[in-house]
Amino acid sequence: MRVDIISIFPEYFAPLDVSLVGKARERGTLDIRLHQLRDWTRDVHKTVDDTPYGGGPGMVMKPEIWGEAIDAVVEQGRPEADPAALPRMIVPTPSGRPFTQEVALDYAKEPWLLFTPARYEGIDSRVMAEYGSRLRVDEVSIGDYVLAGGEAAVLVIVEAVGRLLPGVLGNACSVADDSFAPGAMANLLEGPVYTKPPVWRGHEVPEILLSGHHGKIARWRRDEAFRRTSDKRPELLARLDSDALDAHDRRV
Ligand SMILES: N#Cc1c(-c2ccc3cc[nH]c3c2)n[nH]c1N
Numbered sequence: 001m002r003v004d005i006i007s008i009f010p011e012y013f014a015p016l017d018v019s020l021v022g023k024a025r026e027r028g029t030l031d032i033r034l035h036q037l038r039d040w041t042r043d044v045h046k047t048v049d050d051t052p053y054g055g056g057p058g059m060v061m062k063p064e065i066w067g068e069a070i071d072a073v074v075e076q077g078r079p080e081a082d083p084a085a086l087p088r089m090i091v092p093t094p095s096g097r098p099f100t101q102e103v104a105l106d107y108a109k110e111p112w113l114l115f116t117p118a119r120y121e122g123i124d125s126r127v128m129a130e131y132g133s134r135l136r137v138d139e140v141s142i143g144d145y146v147l148a149g150g151e152a153a154v155l156v157i158v159e160a161v162g163r164l165l166p167g168v169l170g171n172a173c174s175v176a177d178d179s180f181a182p183g184a185m186a187n188l189l190e191g192p193v194y195t196k197p198p199v200w201r202g203h204e205v206p207e208i209l210l211s212g213h214h215g216k217i218a219r220w221r222r223d224e225a226f227r228r229t230s231d232k233r234p235e236l237l238a239r240l241d242s243d244a245l246d247a248h249d250r251r252v
Contacts, residue, residue: 003032048062186239191225
């Protein structure tokens with residue numbers, strides 16, 4: 001997967017050099033390219049923003065700069081084998097559709113993602129209109145709170161998507177066991193986890209986990225996932241299909 005990120009703070013993405021995503025980059029599974037938006041400015045101050053039409057607080061990011069940057073990055077990034085290839089453009093914004101595990105799975109199928117994290121009050125809306133007619137443009141939000149810019153959201157999205165790519169998690173883990181992953185534990189929060197020692201400061205590991213009885217352990221883990229989901233995110237239980245609810249009810 002090719003990933004291009006255009007930002008006025010490319011240094012914000014240093015964390016993408018470490019851990020799972022960093023290793024995926026070393027192996028070539030992820031090809032992440034960072035671009036400084038200001039490189040496409042033409043004034044001595046490298047201005048990327050201006051006052052909003054209609055008044056109001058803050059500044060808006062200028063469409064010309066973004067347009068030249070996106071055009072250049074798309075042109076540079078086109079694979080020789082497929083000159084017609086275009087990226088899926090992802091615009092983090094508080095007003096976007098929620099970024100969920102389902103969206104991450106969808107993005108993980110894409111060969112090329114282009115992220116355009118904004119600052120100030122956001123990017124002139126004509127940029128999304130211009131590229132919406134040429135690319136698939138997604139405006140997404142990572143949660144109902146307000147950040148100072150889109151860079152943190154890009155870090156979240158790239159990690160959530162990158163870990164889904166083949167070989168990134170390795171054999172020890174599996175995306176199939178994720179909270180919200182399709183399958184038996186779909187839409188359930190992960191339950192508690194334990195490791196050695198069996199007793200720590202008087203806290204004992206649940207005895208069932210030491211029993212070696214894999215069937216009972218699997219049932220216990222699912223019951224714990226149900227209990228935790230019911231306690232912390234009851235609205236997720238509404239997504240469970242009737243078979244899953246019946247299977248749980250049969251045991252309690
Ligand atoms: N995604 C997302 C966001 C943001 C966000 C994204 C871009 C900008 C540009 C200026 N301020 C921003 C906030 N806030 N909260 C979220 N879930």
